[in-house]
Amino acid sequence: MNKKQLQSEQTKKRVAEAARTLFAQKGYTATSIEDIVAATGSSKGNIYYHYQNKEGLFLYLLDEWDREWKEQWAEKEQLYSTIEEKLVGFAEHLVVNDLNHPLTKATDEFIYSEWKRSDVQEEVANYLSNHVQMNQRMLQQAMDAGELKTTDAWTLGFILEGLLMGLGEMSKRSPNYDTTLNIYRQAIHVFLHGTVLHKPSDQALAQGIGSQ
């Protein structure tokens, strides 16, 4: 690694970090290249030297994020044994690493602003599909272990993903950390144990015993 190459790499990172901060603060569209120029002291031409374009710069940041996210969860996952622990841990991981990540909102904005472009749509679909499959594996394991009712694991994975994504969507608006964490935990509980009241009489009747 040359002295020159080293310098170059550093400036590239400097740009990336400044961009991340700005995207987080102002959003994707509202952050202009000029803003990044002003924040880095670097020049416009230089940014276009290091990154293909504005979108490329943003996608670079998303890649970094995804990589880190996966690494961290892979480490954490091993710590849990039962499906309940695992799901709660997963929910917590989401709250900590996604909900509070600076780029969540900017990413949503980016996706929806470019929502017509098929390549973006494809990538999002891919990302979701991966997540659903991840959930599916997790749930299937639990089914095989006799922890969960045996049903279609893919559908269940889809529902779990929907639940967590929806909670995220809602929680982005109200930034109370403890409440959010609590809601996520309760949501996992609902996912596992449901909400209907099993009247003693019902169970008893089903088992051929008198009520009460």
Added chain:
Amino acid sequence: MNKKQLQSEQTKKRVAEAARTLFAQKGYTATSIEDIVAATGSSKGNIYYHYQNKEGLFLYLLDEWDREWKEQWAEKEQLYSTIEEKLVGFAEHLVVNDLNHPLTKATDEFIYSEWKRSDVQEEVANYLSNHVQMNQRMLQQAMDAGELKTTDAWTLGFILEGLLMGLGEMSKRSPNYDTTLNIYRQAIHVFLHGTVLHKPSDQALAQGIGSQ
């Protein structure tokens, strides 16, 4: 009502309808006032005569949508008796009236593109809060009727809203109607009955009876 006023109202509606179609097809940002001009044959000045600005025009469309949605659900709700029927009906209503509504994506785009503006954020928060409260009432009724376990109805309403919103978010990408409807129904089932396998031994032990 004058002949002139009538004409005026008609053109206003003509603009609204053309705008709705265009917003649905191209999204909010990508639809220019010029596009609407071209589609209506009306002029730019005329559009600004009838509506405050581009945003005002869009919000007008959202208002219409919301009004219709509420009316239709109010009618439907009376038809159900148990909470299970009601929730399934609710889910179906969402799939039919929201997921397939032309403005869903454009609305998301609009919200995220204007996500910095506090008034927009407030309105969204309001909208969500209303929905959660709606769910809360529904669930509280079911709790009072002994259909559901008695817990915090607000949290449960929040979770339900999250679940449905997340499923919507996911289903927007895969437009298979039947699959979507099926997933929603199963999601309601999970919400009500959970996913864990109640081993017979567990229940039996809890009740002090031998297994099987």
Added chain:
DNA sequence: ATGTATACCGAACGTTCAGTATGTAAGAAT
């Protein structure tokens, strides 16, 4: 018949912003 408010037109403006063309200096290669 005439004044007036309403409905509508369309050219022009001002601004924003991603992207490019061109220049240059310093380090690396020969």
Added chain:
DNA sequence: ATTCTTACATACTGAACGTTCGGTATACAT
């Protein structure tokens, strides 16, 4: 010592778009 390449700077382009505004036509009231 020279040439070449890399890394960065400056100035500029061109297009898009929301909004404004001076003006016109039409229906209605008096």
